[in-house]
Amino acid sequence: MDLMLENSILNKHANIAVIGLGYVGLPIAIRLSNVGFKVFGIDISEEKVHRLNSGKSYIIDIHDEDIDAVINKNLYVESDYSILSDIDVIIICVPTPLTEAKQPDVSYINNVVDNIIKYLSREVLIVLESTTYPGSTEELITAVIEKRKGLTVGKDFFVCYSPERVDPSNKKYEVKNTPKVIGGATNKCLEIGIALYKSFVDTIVPVSSTQVAELAKLFENTFRSVNIALVNELTQMADRMGLNIWEVIDAASTKPFGFMTFYPSAGVGGHCIPIDPIYLSWKAKVFNHYNRFIELATDINMNMPRYVVNQIAEILSSENKCLNKSNILIVGIAYKKDVDDLRESAALEIFHLLQEKGAEVTYHDPYVSNFKSGENTIFSQELTKANLVQVDLVVIIADHSNIDYQLIIDNSGLIYDTRNITKNYRGNNIVLLGGYRKDNNKKAFFKE
Numbered sequence: 303m304d305l306m307l308e309n310s311i312l313n314k315h316a317n318i319a320v321i322g323l324g325y326v327g328l329p330i331a332i333r334l335s336n337v338g339f340k341v342f343g344i345d346i347s348e349e350k351v352h353r354l355n356s357g358k359s360y361i362i363d364i365h366d367e368d369i370d371a372v373i374n375k376n377l378y379v380e381s382d383y384s385i386l387s388d389i390d391v392i393i394i395c396v397p398t399p400l401t402e403a404k405q406p407d408v409s410y411i412n413n414v415v416d417n418i419i420k421y422l423s424r425e426v427l428i429v430l431e432s433t434t435y436p437g438s439t440e441e442l443i444t445a446v447i448e449k450r451k452g453l454t455v456g457k458d459f460f461v462c463y464s465p466e467r468v469d470p471s472n473k474k475y476e477v478k479n480t481p482k483v484i485g486g487a488t489n490k491c492l493e494i495g496i497a498l499y500k501s502f503v504d505t506i507v508p509v510s511s512t513q514v515a516e517l518a519k520l521f522e523n524t525f526r527s528v529n530i531a532l533v534n535e536l537t538q539m540a541d542r543m544g545l546n547i548w549e550v551i552d553a554a555s556t557k558p559f560g561f562m563t564f565y566p567s568a569g570v571g572g573h574c575i576p577i578d579p580i581y582l583s584w585k586a587k588v589f590n591h592y593n594r595f596i597e598l599a600t601d602i603n604m605n606m607p608r609y610v611v612n613q614i615a616e617i618l619s620s621e622n623k624c625l626n627k628s629n630i631l632i633v634g635i636a637y638k639k640d641v642d643d644l645r646e647s648a649a650l651e652i653f654h655l656l657q658e659k660g661a662e663v664t665y666h667d668p669y670v671s672n673f674k675s676g677e678n679t680i681f682s683q684e685l686t687k688a689n690l691v692q693v694d695l696v697v698i699i700a701d702h703s704n705i706d707y708q709l710i711i712d713n714s715g716l717i718y719d720t721r722n723i724t725k726n727y728r729g730n731n732i733v734l735l736g737g738y739r740k741d742n743n744k745k746a747f748f749k750e
C-alpha cells in the first residue's frame with residue numbers, strides 16, 4: 303500500500319497540503335506548485351487567504367507575479383481543513399512562539415494535529431517543518447495519531463521532520479538550493495520523505511531520526527545566538543576601552559580559516575534566534591541538563607536594547623540634553639536589514655523603552671508603514687530635511703539598503719549608528735555602537 307503513496311509523489315500525482323502560509327509555508331507552497339504538484343494551502347488567516355486569492359503577496363521575497371502564476375491553477379488557498387480528506391502529503395509550517403513565561407508554545411501544532419485527525423481517511427505523509435524541541439514530532443504528532451486513531455506509523459501513515467532554513471531577504475539561497483535535513487519516524491517514512499523533497503530541493507541531508515533533525519535545527523540557531531552574544535559582549539567592552547569593535551572584526555575576519563564573522567547589533571529579532579535556543583534549553587531541563595551557553599547568550603542578546611537605550615541617554619547627556627522630552631527618530635524598525643518583519647524586533651523594544659523614559663519617539667522604515675502600539679497606530683515618518691532638523695538624535699537600528707544615509711548625516715544634529723552603516727560616510731555628528739569613547743571630552747564620543 304505504501305508504495306502507492308511513494309509512486310504518487312514520484313509521478314507528482316500526490317495532492318499536497320501546506321498548512322500555515324507565512325514566511326516558511328508560502329515559498330514552499332509556491333515551489334511545489336511550480337514543480338507540478340497540485341497544492342492546497344491552508345491558513346487560518348482569512349485576510350491572507352483573501353490576498354493570495356486576489357494574486358497579492360504579503361511577503362517581501364515573493365512577488366505578486368509569483369502568486370499570479372500559480373494561484374487557482376495548481377495552488378488553491380483556503381481556511382477550511384476539510385480538503386485534508388483528499389490529501390496525500392501534509393506539510394506543517396505553523397508558528398512555534400514562546401508563552402509569556404518564555405516556554406515553548408506548541409498549541410499551533412496541536413491544533414493542526416487535531417484537524418488532521420478529524421479528516422484523516424487515507425495513507426498520508428505528514429512532515430513538520432516548524433522549529434521545535436527534540437522529541438516534538440514523536441510526542442505531538444506520531445504518538446497522538448497512533449493513540450487516537452489506532453494506527454501504526456510507518457505502516458498506516460508516515461511522519462518526517464524537516465526543518466526550514468529560509469533566510470528572509472537572502473537573494474542567494476531559497477527553497478531550491480538550500481540543503482534540506484530530514485529525519486523519519488521509521489526508515490519507510492524517511493524513504494517517502496526523501497522522495498518528496500528530492501522533487502523540489504537540490505540537496506537532501508537524511509539523518510537517522512526526527513529527533514536528530516530537530517536538534518540539528520536548534521543547534522544551527524543556538525550557534526548563531528551564542529556567537530552574536532559574544533560579539534555583543536565584546537562590543538560593550540570595546541565601548542569602555544575606547545576601541546572600535548568594527549575595525550577589530552574587519553581585521554579578525556581576514557583570517558582565512560577557523561573564524562566566522564558576526565556583527566554587533568541593538569539586539570536579536572525575528573521568529574528564530576530569540577526563540578529557538580529557548581526551546582532547546584527548556585527541553586534539556588526535562589533531562590536535568592542546564593544549557594549555560596544558551597542562558598548566557600539569551601541574557602546578553604536580550605539586554606542589548608536596554609544597553610542601547612542607556613547609551614542613547616549618555617550620548618544626549620554629552621550634548622547637555624536629557625532623554626525625557628528629547629525627540630528621537632529610529633531609522634529601521636524591522637528586526638533586520640531589508641525585511642518588513644517586526645517580530646521580536648529589538649528596535650520596537652527600544653521604541654517602547656524610550657517612550658517609557660519620556661522621550662518623544664518617531665520612526666522611519668521604508669518596509670513598515672505602520673505598527674500597532676497598544677490602542678495607537680504609529681506611522682512611519684518621511685525622511686526629509688525638515689523632519690531631520692527637528693530631531694535631537696537619530697538612531698539607526700535596521701540598516702536597510704534603500705535609505706538615504708547621506709541625507710540623514712547632512713541634516714541631523716546627532717546620530718547613533720548601531721550597524722556601522724555610516725562607515726563610508728564622513729561626519730562629526732556620528733556615534734557608533736562599539737566605537738564609542740568613554741571620555742570627559744564630549745568630542746571624543748564621535749568617530750573621526
Ligand SMILES: NC(=O)c1ccc[n+]([C@@H]2O[C@H](COP(=O)([O-])OP(=O)(O)OC[C@H]3O[C@@H](n4cnc5c(N)ncnc54)[C@H](O)[C@@H]3O)[C@@H](O)[C@H]2O)c1
Pocket residue numbers: 321322323324325326327344345346347350395396397398410413414431432433434466467468469470572573574
Ligand atoms: N521566518 C523564518 O525566517 C523561519 C525560518 C526557519 C524556520 N522558521 C519556523 O517556521 C515556523 C513558521 O514560521 P513563519 O515565520 O512562517 O511564521 P508566520 O507567522 O509567518 O506564518 C505562520 C502562518 O501559520 C498560520 N497559522 C497559524 N495557526 C494555524 C493553523 N492552526 N492552521 C493553519 N494556519 C495557521 C498563520 O496565520 C500564519 O500565516 C516556525 O516554527 C518558525 O520558527 C521560520
